[in-house]
Amino acid sequence: MSHREHHRTDRVGWLRAAVLGANDGIVSTASLIIGVAAAKAEHSEILVAGVAGLVAGAMSMAAGEYVSVHSQADTEKADLERERKELALSPEHELEELRGIYVDRGLDEDLASEVAKQLTAHDALGSHARDELGISSVMSARPVQAAVFSAVSFAVGASLPLLVTALLAGSMMIPVVAISSLIFLALLGGVAARAGGASILTGSLRVLFWGAMAMGATALVGKLFGTVV
Ligand SMILES: [Zn+2]
Numbered sequence: 001m002s003h004r005e006h007h008r009t010d011r012v013g014w015l016r017a018a019v020l021g022a023n024d025g026i027v028s029t030a031s032l033i034i035g036v037a038a039a040k041a042e043h044s045e046i047l048v049a050g051v052a053g054l055v056a057g058a059m060s061m062a063a064g065e066y067v068s069v070h071s072q073a074d075t076e077k078a079d080l081e082r083e084r085k086e087l088a089l090s091p092e093h094e095l096e097e098l099r100g101i102y103v104d105r106g107l108d109e110d111l112a113s114e115v116a117k118q119l120t121a122h123d124a125l126g127s128h129a130r131d132e133l134g135i136s137s138v139m140s141a142r143p144v145q146a147a148v149f150s151a152v153s154f155a156v157g158a159s160l161p162l163l164v165t166a167l168l169a170g171s172m173m174i175p176v177v178a179i180s181s182l183i184f185l186a187l188l189g190g191v192a193a194r195a196g197g198a199s200i201l202t203g204s205l206r207v208l209f210w211g212a213m214a215m216g217a218t219a220l221v222g223k224l225f226g227t228v229v
Pocket of ligand 1: 094
């Protein structure tokens with residue numbers, strides 16, 4: 001009877017990216033809203049600034065993620081191309097290399113030779129990609145998915161303080177946006193920590209600290225700016 005193991009790595013990767021994107025969305029949009037509000041802007045102006053912040057942030061996250069993951073994809077492609085050439089030029093040397101990798105992983109010489117021979121016969125490039133370069137189909141870079149994913153998670157995060165702002169005007173808006181955003185951050189930090197098997201309290205406090213710092217700084221700048229202009 002086969003037993004199914006659930007490893008955290010399967011889900012941590014995308015969950016961590018989602019939480020980081022949402023965190024960014026909450027912190028940067030809440031800070032923007034609080035900064036503009038502290039400068040005594042009209043409610044409609046604050047909302048416009050918040051929506052512009054959401055769109056700008058989501059687009060820059062998508063662009064940044066696309067470029068960085070794409071360059072990773074380019075590197076992987078170049079490595080695979082070089083490996084393909086080496087396999088064609090010196091198959092004995094490549095076989096020896098693969099055997100060495102398996103010996104280093106603990107197989108005895110004879111078994112390592114046999115495994116290297118059979119895997120090479122089955123899929124030489126795939127074996128070298130996986131065992132020598134560490135490129136597997138699971139981990140291979142997908143720039144478009146990564147870009148869309150981080151833009152959506154940023155937008156979802158940013159929409160939380162924006163929603164609070166849309167529902168609330170007047171003197172209570174800044175404290176309510178700040179407190180509700182800190183609660184969202186603490187929840188997200190706790191979820192990410194829990195999913196990664198780390199302490200929920202530490203995870204929450206960490207994002208709370210930086211979120212509060214960012215909102216405090218923009219409130220200060222907004223207040224100074226509001227008095228000067
Ligand atoms: Zn190789």
